[in-house]
Amino acid sequence: MGEFDLIARYFTRPARRSPLGVGDDCALLAPAPGMQVAVSSDMLVEGRHFLSTVDPARLGHKALAVNLSDLAACGARPLAFTLALSLPSVDESWLAGFARGLFALADAHGCELVGGDTTRGPLNICITVFGEVPAGAALLRSGARPGDDVWVSGTLGDARLALEVFRGRLALPPALMQLARDRMELPTPRVALGLALRGIATAAVDLSDGLAGDLGHILRASGVGATLDADAAADRLAGARHPDHAALPPQGAARHALALAGGDDYELAFCAPPAARAAVEQAGRDAGTAVARIGRIEAEPGLRLVDASGAPLAAQAFASFDHFA
Ligand code: ADP
Ligand code: MG
Numbered sequence: 001m002g003e004f005d006l007i008a009r010y011f012t013r014p015a016r017r018s019p020l021g022v023g024d025d026c027a028l029l030a031p032a033p034g035m036q037v038a039v040s041s042d043m044l045v046e047g048r049h050f051l052s053t054v055d056p057a058r059l060g061h062k063a064l065a066v067n068l069s070d071l072a073a074c075g076a077r078p079l080a081f082t083l084a085l086s087l088p089s090v091d092e093s094w095l096a097g098f099a100r101g102l103f104a105l106a107d108a109h110g111c112e113l114v115g116g117d118t119t120r121g122p123l124n125i126c127i128t129v130f131g132e133v134p135a136g137a138a139l140l141r142s143g144a145r146p147g148d149d150v151w152v153s154g155t156l157g158d159a160r161l162a163l164e165v166f167r168g169r170l171a172l173p174p175a176l177m178q179l180a181r182d183r184m185e186l187p188t189p190r191v192a193l194g195l196a197l198r199g200i201a202t203a204a205v206d207l208s209d210g211l212a213g214d215l216g217h218i219l220r221a222s223g224v225g226a227t228l229d230a231d232a233a234a235d236r237l238a239g240a241r242h243p244d245h246a247a248l249p250p251q252g253a254a255r256h257a258l259a260l261a262g263g264d265d266y267e268l269a270f271c272a273p274p275a276a277r278a279a280v281e282q283a284g285r286d287a288g289t290a291v292a293r294i295g296r297i298e299a300e301p302g303l304r305l306v307d308a309s310g311a312p313l314a315a316q317a318f319a320s321f322d323h324f325a
Contacts, residue, residue, distance in 0.1 A: 001090045003118050010099045011083060011113060018080050018114050027114035029080055035132040038076035042066045046123040051166065056094045058185040059125070060101030065187045066208065067129040068109060069266040072194035073206035075139040076131030078111035084128075086121035109191060139197060139204040139270070144222035148202055148271040150295035151280060153190050155238035156211060157255070158183035160262030161248070176244040183238060187266035193291070196283035197270060204270035210261040212318035215269050216303060222271075228295035231308035233259040236292060256305075260318040271297055 001009070007022065015021030020028035031037050044063050046052055064081065071078050083102075106113060111129065162180035164170040172180065190206075197204065203218045211233060219225055234240075234255035239248050249255055272280050277293070284291035298304075305313040 010095045021114040031132045036135050038074045038131040040070035041128040043126040056097035057101030060098040061105050063125045064105045065189045067127045068189035069206040071131040072191045073204050075194045075198040076133040078109045079130045080112045080114045081129045083116035084126040085118050086124040141218045141221035144203040144271040144297045146299040148297040149293050152269050153289050154267040156236040157258030157262040158238045159264035173244045190268045192287035193289045196287045200279045201270040201272050207265040207267045210263045212260040225298045225301040227304040230256040230305045232294040
């Protein structure tokens with residue numbers, strides 16, 4: 001099977017929302033009047049972002065999910081995406097599975113594949129997503145103000161638990177591992193929550209490298225600092241509510257590390273003034289996503305951690321995941 005047959009067979013579907021999709025030199029998008037286009041790219045490299053043994057349908061899901069998560073963090077509505085794919089060989093059962101997982105998530109978000117590139121090489125997947133947001137309404141990293149609450153969506157740290165098991169550093173009972181593995185391989189981009197937070201949140205970021213590091217991006221962009229309740233963050237571990245939770249690393253530093261520096265969560269961290277608490281909780285209910293208040297923005301720069309009793313903890317240990325560190 002040649003390159004063009006492969007594209008036609010697995011990655012060409014009639015464009016419905018876009019004026020022009022796969023097949024010409026460019027695709028064409030038509031954002032509604034008064035809208036800005038939000039654009040983001042994320043690349044997944046075998047051995048670095050995923051294991052060669054991962055189910056291709058799950059990989060297709062995750063490749064798009066991590067990109068939709070960036071749109072969510074901006075409060076943008078997904079429109080379309082492009083897919084640049086480097087493949088070592090044409091493996092049709094792999095391609096069919098990958099396309100199935102990819103399009104299931106794309107269809108759930110009304111986000112169309114409109115173009116891309118296909119080449120032979122080490123397995124590498126790069127998606128660029130396009131979304132739309134009313135001019136001036138995008139959620140940015142730079143809007144946090146002293147006194148704002150710090151919130152987080154969903155659950156934290158479970159993807160990292162699965163990674164630790166794959167690395168052989170931890171053993172978990174099968175049901176608990178399945179939960180952790182699903183969080184790692186099938187992240188849920190919080191698109192509906194991002195949309196519901198427009199006009200409410202002062203700043204937002206999606207969590208790919210760990211809460212402490214990613215919140216740090218908001219703090220620096222906004223010129224502020226924060227105090228976080230590390231116990232409240234650790235309480236977001238989905239595994240902590242599982243019947244087998246006794247098999248998890250013990251409460252305290254080990255769980256703080258999972259929640260604060262785990263990575264691969266694809267949740268949103270965001271800020272909002274205390275007067276907006278009811279509105280944030282309503283946004284969470286409207287989006288069907290749990291939201292939890294775990295800290296406070298302060299004028300003093302830097303990130304400070306406390307436990308549930310308010311006693312200070314050392315924060316330096318929770319640097320974010322860095323591919324070149
Ligand atoms: P060009 O030579 O102009 O770069 P290509 O020959 O690479 O174009 O691609 C032909 C068409 O197929 C283009 O419309 C391109 O966007 C699309 N395409 C290529 N690879 C993919 C892919 N993996 N998924 C979706 N569309 C793709
Ligand atoms: Mg061309």
